[in-house]
Amino acid sequence: MKKISVLIPAYNEEASLESLYQRLGKLANNNRDYDFEFLFINDGSRDKTLEIIKEYSKTDDRVSYVNLSRNFGKEIAMIAGFDHVTGDATVIIDADLQDPPELIPKMIKYWEYGYDDVYAKRISREGETWFKKTSSQWFYKILQKSTNIPIQIDTGDFRLLDRRCVEAIKQIRESQRYTKGMFSWIGYSKKEITYHRDPRVAGETKWNYVKLFNLAVDGITSFTTAPLRISSFMGFLVSIIAFIFILIIIIKTTIFGDPVAGYPSLMAVILFLGGIQLLSLGIIGEYIGRIFNETKGRPLYFIEEYHLGKAPKKTR
Ligand code: UDP
Ligand code: MG
Numbered sequence: 001m002k003k004i005s006v007l008i009p010a011y012n013e014e015a016s017l018e019s020l021y022q023r024l025g026k027l028a029n030n031n032r033d034y035d036f037e038f039l040f041i042n043d044g045s046r047d048k049t050l051e052i053i054k055e056y057s058k059t060d061d062r063v064s065y066v067n068l069s070r071n072f073g074k075e076i077a078m079i080a081g082f083d084h085v086t087g088d089a090t091v092i093i094d095a096d097l098q099d100p101p102e103l104i105p106k107m108i109k110y111w112e113y114g115y116d117d118v119y120a121k122r123i124s125r126e127g128e129t130w131f132k133k134t135s136s137q138w139f140y141k142i143l144q145k146s147t148n149i150p151i152q153i154d155t156g157d158f159r160l161l162d163r164r165c166v167e168a169i170k171q172i173r174e175s176q177r178y179t180k181g182m183f184s185w186i187g188y189s190k191k192e193i194t195y196h197r198d199p200r201v202a203g204e205t206k207w208n209y210v211k212l213f214n215l216a217v218d219g220i221t222s223f224t225t226a227p228l229r230i231s232s233f234m235g236f237l238v239s240i241i242a243f244i245f246i247l248i249i250i251i252k253t254t255i256f257g258d259p260v261a262g263y264p265s266l267m268a269v270i271l272f273l274g275g276i277q278l279l280s281l282g283i284i285g286e287y288i289g290r291i292f293n294e295t296k297g298r299p300l301y302f303i304e305e306y307h308l309g310k311a312p313k314k315t316r
Contacts, residue, residue: 001033001034001035002033002034002035002087002088002089003034003035003036003037003086003087003088003089004034004035004036004037004087004088004089004090004091004104004108004160005036005037005038005039005085005086005087005089005090005091006024006036006037006038006039006090006091006093006101006104007039007041007078007081007082007085007090007091007092007093008020008038008039008040008041008081008092008093008094008095009041009043009074009077009078009081009092009094009095010040010041010042010043010045010049010053010077010095011042011043011044011045011049011071011074011077011095012045012046012047012049012203013045013047013049013095013096013203014045014047014048014049014052015201015202015203016095016096016097016200016201016202016203017049017052017053017095018052019097019201020095020097020101021038021056023097023101023102024036024038024101025060027101027102027104027105028062030105031105031108034108035087035310036062037062037064037085037086037087037309037310038056038062038063038064038309039064039065039066039081039084039085040053040063040064040065040066040095041065041066041068041077041078041080041081042065042066042067042068043068043071043072043073043074043076043077044068044069044070044071044072045071050065050067053065054307057307057309060309061309061310062309062310063309064084064306064307064308064309065306065307066080066081066084066303066306067303067304067305067306068080068301068302068303068304069301069302069303069304070302072300072301074157075177075178075179075215076177076300076301077301078092078157078177078179079169079170079177079179079300079301080300080301080303082166082169082170083170084306084308085166086308086310087163088162088163089108089111089160089161089162089163090160090161090163090166091104091107091158091159091160091161092157092158092159092161093158094156094157094158094200096200096201096202096203096205097198097200097201098197098198098199098200099120099156099158099195099197100195100198103120103158103193103195104160106118106193107120107159107160107193108160110160110191110193111160111162113191114189115162115189115190115191116161116162116164116165116188116189116190117159117160117161117162117165117183117188117189117190117191118159118160118190118191118192118193119152119155119158119159119160119183119190119191119192119193120155120156120158120159120192120193120194120195121152121153121154121155121192121193121194121195122154122155122156122194122195122196122197123154123194123195123196124196124197125197128197128199132212135209135212136154137153137154139216139219140153140154142220143181143219143220143223143224146220146223146224146226146227147223147224147226149181149184149185149223150184151180151181151184152180152183152184152190152192155180155192156180156197157179157180158195159183161183162188164188165183165186165188168186168188169182169183169186172186173300174222174294175293175294175296175298175300176218176222176290176293176294177218177222177300178215178218178219178222178223180219181219181222181223185223217286221286221287221290222290225287227283227286228283228284228287230283231276231279231280231283231284234276234280235276235280238272238273238276245269
């Protein structure tokens, strides 16, 4: 029997776990042709998340868990999950039920047709602010423009991955991870299905705009060096303008003499150049920061404790 792993990163999700577990249980009961594994990654929750998961695992051998040593963030929680799933296919799903587990059979169906990566695209996002939707749209646009790998727009991490995609992602050990981009980068055959994204059932989103901004910067800097190219281009453009400007000044002074004037234009030029220089330095700094972090070569996470439900089946 083929085995489907459901990977659930969870950070302070005590309020959603019960209904998630119910719905996953129902899913498994309705699809008895497959073995199921529910792998919870407890990402350093400070509430009862871990206790609840442990409780489930006592009576249900489909439930496995990995307890990380602290909160590492969803991106790291996901790689910790990939390192421990044992299924022939893996479905990543949020613990807050924003991604309906009822979509999983459809994903499995396409997987059986031969697709390696069946991803769910959101056609509506309930309970999210206008600002969040718009900023995410812009982000995707910018990312898409600046890199040649196709990025799937309005697609979260909710997807089914064949074993070989999981093995591919496991080999990418970057520490500042942008997993959504990696799904595209590894390639393999992809299939899109659509769904309506629900509001979360309980609790608050763990994302704030600072975190989202950081993810956006990670996303762009880990997938493209286009910003560096843009700053070189800006430098080139400004140099040309400056050269023309110098010629004009020289000609003007030789013809009309040199009355001391031009304070406003001087300030404008200095401020403009200063701005561009700082921006370029910042961009270079972003990349150097990434180099710094990657060269340290630290492990991505530490595990406090883990429990695998059924004895892991041999992978293909
Ligand atoms: N999450 C996590 N670690 C974190 C933050 C979030 O494992 O540091 C999990 C969280 O429990 C949930 C998923 O990642 O299962 C998505 O988080 P959230 O719902 O806060 O994000 P949103 O849906 O608002 O993008
Ligand atoms: Mg959510």
